[in-house]
Amino acid sequence: MSINLPQINYGKLKGRVEDEQNIVYYRRGLEELSLNVTNACPNACAFCIRDRDQGWGVSNLYLSRDPSVEEIMQAYDEESEKILALGVDLKKIKICGYGEPILRFEDLKPIARHIRERDSNDNLEIQVTTTGWPYFRFISPNARRISELKEAGVSHIYLSVNALDKKNYDKLVKPGINEIDNDAFSDALNFGEGAKKAGLDVTLGFIRLGKITDEEVKSFAERYGMKYRLRDFEE
Numbered sequence: 001m002s003i004n005l006p007q008i009n010y011g012k013l014k015g016r017v018e019d020e021q022n023i024v025y026y027r028r029g030l031e032e033l034s035l036n037v038t039n040a041c042p043n044a045c046a047f048c049i050r051d052r053d054q055g056w057g058v059s060n061l062y063l064s065r066d067p068s069v070e071e072i073m074q075a076y077d078e079e080s081e082k083i084l085a086l087g088v089d090l091k092k093i094k095i096c097g098y099g100e101p102i103l104r105f106e107d108l109k110p111i112a113r114h115i116r117e118r119d120s121n122d123n124l125e126i127q128v129t130t131t132g133w134p135y136f137r138f139i140s141p142n143a144r145r146i147s148e149l150k151e152a153g154v155s156h157i158y159l160s161v162n163a164l165d166k167k168n169y170d171k172l173v174k175p176g177i178n179e180i181d182n183d184a185f186s187d188a189l190n191f192g193e194g195a196k197k198a199g200l201d202v203t204l205g206f207i208r209l210g211k212i213t214d215e216e217v218k219s220f221a222e223r224y225g226m227k228y229r230l231r232d233f234e235e
């Protein structure tokens with residue numbers, strides 16, 4: 001499914017990286033596999049690694065185009081078979097990449113279903129990393145359809161929030177890029193609420209930037225009854 005975005009960001013290195021591109025990649029050992037499903041993003045985060053690195057040093061995550069669902073499934077199949085042959089059980093699949101995966105909402109469902117069909121481990125986590133708010137602009141005006149992700153087999157949402165209030169959110173994330181989307185911060189949290197209601201396990205993600213403290217993040221997450229993770233800038 002293609003989506004017309006008024007503002008789209010592909011990162012500042014786009015067009016300058018020519019090495020082989022990776023649809024699947026690892027960052028934390030063989031038990032965690034990440035799927036790089038898009039480079040399109042309606043945000044322009046001040047901390048976006050795409051502007052400085054082609055992909056965590058080991059992979060090239062700059063895609064010349066979004067891979068098809070079939071290409072993603074094939075890349076997953078090939079890589080998961082290699083892992084299995086080593087006697088390692090995958091514990092987590094992260095659907096993320098160098099962009100905003102929720103823009104491919106319709107495609108995430110067959111991908112999640114495919115992974116569930118291939119992997120018999122009921123405890124396997126399938127996580128979508130998202131900023132949430134684009135769901136309400138490009139997929140549906142209400143939260144009802146979030147449950148389709150759960151039904152397809154997604155178990156976790158990592159909701160990248162990064163700020164405790166709208167002012168800092170707009171400054172850090174720049175939702176809408178040049179024309180700041182005024183409801184993005186509240187809709188990011190609305191997405192989290194909707195995902196929680198749909199039975200998904202939601203973690204609010206923050207980057208340790210500026211004056212943000214563990215205590216502030218903890219009490220913010222408690223207010224929403226969600227887990228949280230405050231990670232270091234380059235982690």
Ligand code: SF4
Nearest residue numbers: 041043044045048099
């Ligand atoms: S949401 Fe992710 S990909 Fe998009 S600009 Fe922010 S850090 Fe970069």
